[in-house]
Amino acid sequence: MERELRLMKGNEAVAEAAIRAGADGYFGYPITPQSEILEYLMEARPYQTTGMVVLQAESEIAAINMVYGGAACGKRVMTTSSSPGISLKQEGITYIAGAELPCLIVNVVRGGPGLGTIQPAQSDYFQAVKGGGHGDYHLIVLAPASVQEMADFVGLGFDLAFRYRNPVMILSDGAIGQMMEKVYLSPQKERSKKVPEWATTGKPPTRERNIITSLDLDPKAQEVFNQKLIAKYDEIREKEVRYEEFQCQDAEYLLVAYGTSARVCQKAVQLARVEGLRVGLLRPITLFPFPTARIRELAGQVKGMMSVEMSAGQMVEDVMLAANGKVPVVHFGRMGGIVTTPDEVVENLKLKIMKV
């Protein structure tokens, strides 16, 4: 079907894509740099067209617990925030993961720690990928690198969330949220009328009650549940790894970067190639599951790897685990809301890996 071309901010694209993906509810609380999502939805009033609920909650904590409630009823529900707000949501997120419920969470990351800055950063990688809340759980984490992917990953995120009954996070940043680019929007999808068999929407006489909880006081039963989660995460690792390669076939050096940094690195690869340096880029699209196997394979081909992130070095640990000591792996990144330049990337690649 014909896709509609628009020029939109990443944040607006998330909002419009949510309506078009047939979302049932959005619960949010404003914070820079992602307030346009809530503003756009309030102006679009999808509750008058598709019936999608849009609600500004009294706090981030309220918003994530509204998501918990909506998800327990089998609805396609979501929330969005930026770093400090996502920290507030962590209790709700681990409960949702523990209750095995689907939902979509968008983090338009700004620099931290604390209130930090409102400018773009990628310093929430650990929080998104390694837990964030307590307990052994994983989110499925999608990392968009364009306004187009901001839109596309909303529908994809809901689909993955329901396929695995697991919360999905879109890990974006202030640059992608605030910038406008061309975006092709998918046609309007109807809101699903299907009620999942696990949803707590009232007990019919034909089955036992459905119970949604993240609590089990029996250690044996809880361990069985933990093992079930691990099996699910293993299945996700096996089936859902997504990444993009740029000039890796003959690469001697590999850049690994996601989101905004990946765009910078793509230019860096071009600059390096002009100088005759054989550099390639691997862009993880899913951060959990991480493209470990492919990076391990490339570790047999290249002489060194550099993880480029707008952080003090977080994803670099996963790149190191993947490379498993075969080749040197270093990190380069700017912090505090500063986006690195392609020249800086090439310069640091030479300095830190090529030792020239």
Place this chain on the structure above:
Amino acid sequence: MTEEIIIAGFGGQGVLSMGKIMAYSGVMEDMEVSWMPSYGPEMRGGTANVIVILSSERISSPIIRSFDTAIILNQQSLDKFEGSVKPGGILIYDGNGITRHPERSDITVYRVDATEEAVRMKSPKTFNMIVLGGFLKVKPVIRLENVIKGLKKSLPERYHNLIPVNEEALARGMEIIREK
């Protein structure tokens, strides 16, 4: 072809909307475009800027620190961005309120006195279109017909009656821009 532009001035001068019209015009020209505004403390302090990239290729970073073209609409922005123009690049500025003029000799400097001209035309709001006209004269990266289409796309329909006066402003800008 890639053209990396910064537009900087006071909030309310139409900096962001000029960038938006450029970006929409680029879409009409079938280019790749990105539009990255300053947000937060800068805007709250009264100055606004936007980076617009027009390209025939996929755009890498939307946030860059050196530019082919700087369009400068106040003194603060001139002080901040004069040094960010690539050697051989261009700087376009409105002389209104400027006490320290551009000094670099390795770039081409143009002056377009759009504030004055907009007052003369009795339509101060078309100020940014006069500037845009000036830019298009010295850097014809987008065809005028596509700029008009971009204007239509970026203006809400209730303002479409203002398109002729904006067209006139674009033409005026093309006439009055002067190399320094």
